[in-house]
Amino acid sequence: MQTLLLWLFYISSFYAFIPGMISRIFGYRVFRKGIGRTEFALTFDDGPDPRYTPQLLDLLKQYDAKATFFVVGAHAEQNPEIIKRMYDEGHLIGIHNYVHKTNWLMRPATVKQQIKRTGDIIYSITGERSTYYRPPWGIVNLFDFSKRRQVQIVLWSAMFGDWKEKLGVERLTEKLLTKLGPGEVMLLHDCGTTLGADPKAPEHMLIALERMLEEAKKRGLRSIRVDEMIQHMQNSPIQQLSFSKRLVVGLWLVWEQCFQFMFRIKTIAPADPFLHYRLRKYQGDPVQMDNGERLIKGDKIIELHIDNRQLFELGVHSRSSAQLAIRMIRRMEKDLPVLAERIAEDIDLAEAKALYGVSMLNRGPEKFGFMVLDLPDGWFARSTKFYLSILLSVIHPAGGARLKVRSEVLVPKMMLMPVSQLLDQMNKQRPQKQVKSRERILEEEQLSLEAELPGVTVVH
Numbered sequence: 232m233q234t235l236l237l238w239l240f241y242i243s244s245f246y247a248f249i250p251g252m253i254s255r256i257f258g259y260r261v262f263r264k265g266i267g268r269t270e271f272a273l274t275f276d277d278g279p280d281p282r283y284t285p286q287l288l289d290l291l292k293q294y295d296a297k298a299t300f301f302v303v304g305a306h307a308e309q310n311p312e313i314i315k316r317m318y319d320e321g322h323l324i325g326i327h328n329y330v331h332k333t334n335w336l337m338r339p340a341t342v343k344q345q346i347k348r349t350g351d352i353i354y355s356i357t358g359e360r361s362t363y364y365r366p367p368w369g370i371v372n373l374f375d376f377s378k379r380r381q382v383q384i385v386l387w388s389a390m391f392g393d394w395k396e397k398l399g400v401e402r403l404t405e406k407l408l409t410k411l412g413p414g415e416v417m418l419l420h421d422c423g424t425t426l427g428a429d430p431k432a433p434e435h436m437l438i439a440l441e442r443m444l445e446e447a448k449k450r451g452l453r454s455i456r457v458d459e460m461i462q463h464m465q466n467s468p469i470q471q472l473s474f475s476k477r478l479v480v481g482l483w484l485v486w487e488q489c490f491q492f493m494f495r496i497k498t499i500a501p502a503d504p505f506l507h508y509r510l511r512k513y514q515g516d517p518v519q520m521d522n523g524e525r526l527i528k529g530d531k532i533i534e535l536h537i538d539n540r541q542l543f544e545l546g547v548h549s550r551s552s553a554q555l556a557i558r559m560i561r562r563m564e565k566d567l568p569v570l571a572e573r574i575a576e577d578i579d580l581a582e583a584k585a586l587y588g589v590s591m592l593n594r595g596p597e598k599f600g601f602m603v604l605d606l607p608d609g610w611f612a613r614s615t616k617f618y619l620s621i622l623l624s625v626i627h628p629a630g631g632a633r634l635k636v637r638s639e640v641l642v643p644k645m646m647l648m649p650v651s652q653l654l655d656q657m658n659k660q661r662p663q664k665q666v667k668s669r670e671r672i673l674e675e676e677q678l679s680l681e682a683e684l685p686g687v688t689v690v691h
């Protein structure tokens with residue numbers, strides 16, 4: 232079960248696709264990346280180091296961050312008081328061999344010995360057995376997957392080259408901030424004495440890490456231990472679905488990622504994504520809007536998309552459609568003011584006449600001032616209906632049953648709201664017009680080339 236879950240999340244991110252498939256083929260006990268809304272996992276390899284690890288522990292304490300340390304057995308043996316401190320301060324201690332040597336150059340029995348010896352050292356200091364293992368350089372051999380090793384292999388989803396001094400604090404900070412996000416397993420090093428590392432590199436790491444933790448605090452993100460993150464994944468609602476539903480969800484998440492990438496979709500609140508949007512030109516029939524304005528073909532609109540993963544999570548956690556509706560309304564209430572703020576600051580967005588979306592769950596958008604209109608019959612309406620019925624049968628609390636009973640009610644509708652109305656509601660004003668640059672004009676010409684895509688906009 233866990234295997235399938237891991238696999239689903241691997242395929243949902245591009246860069247993890249191939250390594251994910253490889254670990255699936257070669258074994259299944261590898262953890263690289265988690266899920267979560269506000270949690271990421273800091274992991275530190277090669278320590279403990281008598282100079283840098285205590286400084287690191289001070290920093291983690293200051294930000295109330297929990298981390299996972301993959302310690303080298305020989306270093307642990309020389310610094311038992313640091314291991315004890317890690318343990319007492321609530322961090323997780325994992326194994327990183329007794330000496331920092333790659334498993335490819337050791338016989339399986341030797342690797343086993345390396346793990347056991349380090350495990351015993353940790354146990355003698357903390358009184359607790361460690362079952363988490365990261366092989367040096369992340370290089371695993373086939374035997375590492377053996378069940379008899381009784382360890383969970385933990386790799387990473389982001390590494391930064393922080394073991395080199397020449398990378399510099401600025402560049403390292405930049406790299407850390409780019410990767411900072413929910414579910415990431417970040418690999419850093421608190422010791423500079425291993426082969427290939429620079430002795431003073433951890434000094435840079437500590438400065439960059441402090442800056443990142445400061446930013447994480449602002450964004451409401453926090454670092455948790457790897458075992459906690461694995462636990463979160465095991466509790467994910469995906470686990471309770473049938474195989475075919477999981478497959479649909481997996482493909483659907485891949486599709487969303489492709490779509491967001493291809494059409495440069497922006498997210499209103501990246502730390503906790505719910506609404507995504509893009510600016511494009513309206514292609515439909517003329518519509519008289521509530522405020523008297525007329526929307527015609529070629530007018531700019533802000534097309535809204537609801538985050539599929541969030542929609543799925545809300546759907547499976549809701550006991551009834553009424554509860555789902557309430558939860559979605561709550562989320563809309565959080566994101567719409569932020570969108571209004573963004574429009575008030577962005578001259579291009581402010582040129583849009585209306586907010587636009589397509590949805591089958593259409594009892595509620597009126598609450599926010601959306602008009603609900605029929606989609607003109609055609610291939611777009613039909614393909615949207617098809618796509619949304621599959622989607623709804625997976626995420627809706629009543630599942631496919633509801634579709635069979637009330638299929639006539641589930642017709643995709645178009646939702647529209649004049650941008651001026653949203654701004655009025657939120658007490659915002661359109662920004663002042665400025666002279667457009669040449670690039671802007673070119674970009675706008677491109678907008679009109681993009682064709683309508685079926686079934687990708689869902690607004691409740």
Ligand SMILES: [Zn+2]
Nearest residue numbers: 276277367368
């Ligand atoms: Zn290492």
